[in-house]
Amino acid sequence: xxxxxxxxxxxxxxxxxxxxxxxxxxxxxxxxxxxxxxxxxxxxxxxxxxxxxxxxxxxxxxxxxxxxxxxxxxxxxxxxxxxxxxxxxxxxxx
Numbered sequence: 001x002x003x004x005x006x007x008x009x010x011x012x013x014x015x016x017x018x019x020x021x022x023x024x025x026x027x028x029x030x031x032x033x034x035x036x037x038x039x040x041x042x043x044x045x046x047x048x049x050x051x052x053x054x055x056x057x058x059x060x061x062x063x064x065x066x067x068x069x070x071x072x073x074x075x076x077x078x079x080x081x082x083x084x085x086x087x088x089x090x091x092x093x094x
Contacts, residue, residue, distance in 0.1 A: 002074045003084040007092035010035075010060060017057060024063040024072055035062060035093065043068045050076060059083040064090050 015021050015037030023034050024043040034040070041049050043063065053059065059081060061069040069085035076083035086092075 004087045005084045021060045062086045
């Protein structure tokens with residue numbers, strides 16, 4: 001089962017080295033605007049970057065509509081990471 005959080009719950013998280021928000025959109029989309037403190041990790045490159053992430057952090061995954069975040073959270077969880085998808089993605093953020 002994939003962990004999820006709501007957009008409202010994400011607003012309470014303060015990004016730091018132990019609580020990281022990963023924006024899964026393409027760099028061009030990220031450059032046009034992104035959630036404060038989010039880091040750009042494009043979903044298409046997950047097989048590469050997931051190996052570089054420390055496992056002692058919690059990851060909150062964000063995409064445009066939420067579907068890629070669900071897939072990525074599942075993959076990261078299967079690899080032993082603590083991960084949660086933001087339900088609805090950017091559509092539900094204020």
